[in-house]
């Protein structure tokens with residue numbers, strides 16, 4: 001039996017209303033923030049409920065999990081846009097370029113080189129965001145803030161890549177707003193219009209500071225186990 005997952009449908013409506021309210025509160029244009037529904041660890045049946053409710057933009061953090069769940073859902077629902085929001089290993093670039101519409105985690109030259117090679121080979125070019133480790137946390141992926149301008153230039157000039165966005169995950173134990181502001185500054189001086197920042201706990205301040213994409217998981221799908 002196919003469960004209706006009423007909780008997902010209601011939570012999704014709530015988050016969309018909250019985003020619309022945040023746009024209004026913070027003087028952002030209505031509809032200027034895209035909700036990326038983060039469906040990692042969630043089974044296809046729960047994701048299907050969000051699709052039936054009209055959601056089309058989703059985020060997954062693992063290539064293999066994406067390959068298991070999304071080809072089937074794509075066959076059922078038109079217009080899906082799938083974002084990779086987790087670290088990408090160079091040996092998974094081929095699969096990632098084939099599956100994802102946006103790769104949000106470009107953060108090192110070797111990866112830039114492999115992605116450029118695969119785009120040329122496959123003739124399919126996902127949008128690319130550079131992940132910035134705004135808190136300079138040693139355990140976290142992303143390019144350091146002080147190295148980001150050079151890295152973006154390298155991606156563009158040496159590898160012919162189009163860098164269309166920046167992404168960050170602020171340190172869990174710090175107020176997120178300074179990190180969102182920093183990402184916005186780096187984007188401005190590099191001519192980048194897309195800012196992927198803000199998750200379930202902090203998408204309101206992210207929208208205040210210019211997020212164009214918020215990545216929201218648990219507030220829609222519930223806690224992950």
Ligand SMILES: *Cc1c(COP(=O)(O)O)cnc(C)c1O
Nearest residue numbers: 038061085199200215216217218
């Ligand atoms: C899991 C994840 C999210 C969503 O987190 P929630 O707190 O569940 O909203 C957003 N971005 C990234 C990179 C993630 O890995």
